[in-house]
Amino acid sequence: MKWMGLDYGDRTIGVALSDELGWTAQGLEVIRRTNKAADLARLGEIIREHGVEEIVVGLPKNMNNTIGPRGELSMEFAQLLQTKFGLPVHLWDERLTTVSAERALLEADVSRKKRRQVIDKMAASLILQGYLDSNKRR
Template identity: 50%
Template sequence: MALDLGTKTIGVAVSDATAMIARGVETIRRKGIKNDFIRLEEIITQEEVDTIVVGYPKNMNGSIGERAQVSEVFVETIKASYPKMKVVLWDERLSTVAAEKILISADMRREKRKKIIDMMAAVVILQNYLDSLPKKEKDI
């Protein structure tokens, strides 16, 4: 599962059983960390998740800014809640730009793009992660 964390939403994506193809699940409207985790728990259970890839929004120069620090704190919260879960911070630079290009090329209207852009960014993050795995590790 991949998460694209925003201040107002969390984009969620999961992989297929072969860990080769990422697909969007939903965009969670954030209503506090407790409610975020209630919904994430439902998805983790439903999708039988064993790895969570969290987008790590480094600055373009590679430095760690405020948003990246928020992701680090979120990852620590996940690890505390799911000590056996593999959790990975993944460089998400330009993932939203890539997601936007995909949606525009699909001729999607701006209003619709706005609603699903975070979910599509999570798809891009997860697909990049999956593509980086050696063939034998693709058991997510």
């Protein structure tokens, strides 16, 4: 079974996929957002091409565990995905995933330009890996 993890942002969508066993998450690509139809079309291509059966969308919560405007947009996006593709969509707390991705890239001495190109897919990987690890413990 394959999962797809998404880091949904204003300008980009980071995409990660799991391996067949659901043990590891790997960054796949960063979708530059243009319009809703094009974004959904690309996600649909990825779902079909890789046999995705479930989707995990990062839910940005505030540090006090409340959901702000960005979180509301992610929840609406998750509902849209569920309606459009008919797959189970899970929301996963993504607090500090972008910070963790940035820190890892800095430690690896990745240039600023390269970091901008990969940070969203790395954040998507962290979101999906967190979800997969949580399910292993259950």
